Amino acid sequence: MTAQCLTILGLALDIVGVALVWYFGWPQPNLEPGVGRDLEDGTPYGPNGETVADHNCKVEQQRSRYRRISIFGLILLIAGFSAQLVAQLL
Template sequence: MDPRCLTIAGLVLDIVGVAVVWFFGWHQPQLETGVSLGLEDGTPFGADGETVADHNRKVERRRVW
């Protein structure tokens, strides 16, 4: 095969691979504060008794920017 054809095929496959990984990639962490149920800061939720305010503090620590 012609080296130019191999180069073009390799570049096309690289672009397709990046698109697939971008679309089906790892899930990103949820960085929104609060809980979707509309609870107040002092409301406990979950099995360990964590409050909404505790959850918000954990999310703020995970936030990169």
């Protein structure tokens, strides 16, 4: 692989990584469990019959998803910068 191809690959990885970190990284939406009221886990919440425990479970899943995708974006950024560094050293 030529240095020019490595540089292009690095820039492409950086663009995708920045987009992922920008959207899923900082600032993240409020993903705190709970509904802002003093309700117990079994209390129905919302018009669809969802309980507070169901809501908390969905929030935790979303928080985990955001964390995984933002870490993947950071890995893409590091890989992109590394590819560009290698291209400059060739």
